[in-house]
Amino acid sequence: MSALRYAGMDDTDSEDELPPGWEERSTKDGWVYYANHEEMKTQWEHPKTGKKKRCAGDLPYGWEQETDEKGQTIYVDHINKRTTYFDPRQAFTVEDVVVKPKRYDGNTSALEILQGRDLSDRVVLITGGNSGIGFETARSFALHGARVILACRNLSRASKAANLIQQEWHKARVEAMMCNLASLRSVREFAESFKAKELPLHILVCNAAVCTPPWNLTEDGFESTFQICHLGHFLLVQCLQDVLRRSAPARVVVVSSESHRFTNLLDSCGKVDLALLSPPKEEYWSMLAYNRAKLCNILFSNELHRRLSPHGVTSNAVHPGNMMYTSIHRSWWLMTFLFTLARPFTKSMQQGSATTVYCAVAPELEGSGGMYFNNCFRCQPSIQAEDPSSAANLWELLSVRKVQKQKQT
Secondary structure (H helix, E strand, O other): OOHHHHOOOOOOOOOOOOOOOEEEEEOOOOEEEEEEOOOOEEEOOOOOOOOOOEEOOOOOOOEEEEEOOOOOEEEEEOOOOEEEOOOHHHHOEOOOOOOOOOOOOOOOOHHHHHOOOOOOOOEEEEEOOOOHHHHHHHHHHHOOOOEEEEEEOOHHHHHHHHHHHHHHOOOOEEEEEEOOOOOHHHHHHHHHHHHHOOOOOOEEEEOOOOOOOOOOEOOOOOEHHHHHHHHHHHHHHHHHHHHHHHOOOEEEEEEOOHHHHHOOOEOOOOOEOHHHHOOOHHHOOHHHHHHHHHHHHHHHHHHHHHHHHHHOEEEEEEEOOOOEOOOOOOOOHHHHHHHHHHHHHOEOHHHHOHHHHHHHHOHHHOOOOOOEEEOOEEOOOOOHHHOHHHHHHHHHHHHHHHHHHHHHO
């Protein structure tokens, strides 16, 4: 598949065919001009229609604009290892294409959403970006020019993931950094290391998660599913919110799940109960712990948007897709077996990462947040997930616990 076809730009315009001896070219900034080789002259207007045209969008994925030894602009296709003087953006021009709002669904891939976009001025941080949906999210951003930080607990695996992306495109900017969400100390150390780089942060994807592991307490005394899926991300955002505010407009995308609908967090007094979030071993059920953590993620995203949107930072929660085949369920043999049987009917990782990517870059979502998305569509979460008092209560509860743990260390 050529890079033009890969970018959805394989059809060329033939309605206003040029006379013999004429050639269509473009300037560095995308304006189209016409060269008459017989008379050795150039002009801006089309020799037949008299119209001026300008290339639409950015260069397709894998293409780069350079200058040859004669000072002429050339275009390098890194995917197919070829060069041409033809600007691939000329497949579409502003005169010929009616731009319509694109509609995405569960079959859309992340690369489709990003086609034609230049993210070279963006810094993206993704937790758990070394495998599964997180890896495909990172790969999609990196292949479109973004500087991507993989925040992972296993630095060796994260480095291998970064190398895989760089092998696909040698100019991809991907870096692995150590961040173990099961350790609040590790989260703080990561945040300090990231700040030391003095980078902006335009997109933060809270993606990392575990599903159905056996009961276990972290070094901080919390049940591991709750801390890895939620509390670690809560602290990470707290530590980096000043960077997000300085980088505005910035976006936070919190990966949740439709499973949030099958639980609640309230005690008999209508308050969020920490004993439900981090239960003792005798009251622990792995699937219920996962559901509760994912409900926390939506409440957290909504409250984060309420607090930071006045400063140019928005937040949305997403469900990556039903029946997603990932390694997240590796701790429970039964779930692994069921997902193996269902694998032919599941989404691909590229489709699974699409909603996350959509919420991170969609122009129509600029300045908008506090929403929940599934298959790139906004949908209604559970009643409790929309409750602002529960969101505020959870935020304050975890802030107090976080401070207490800091004092203990």
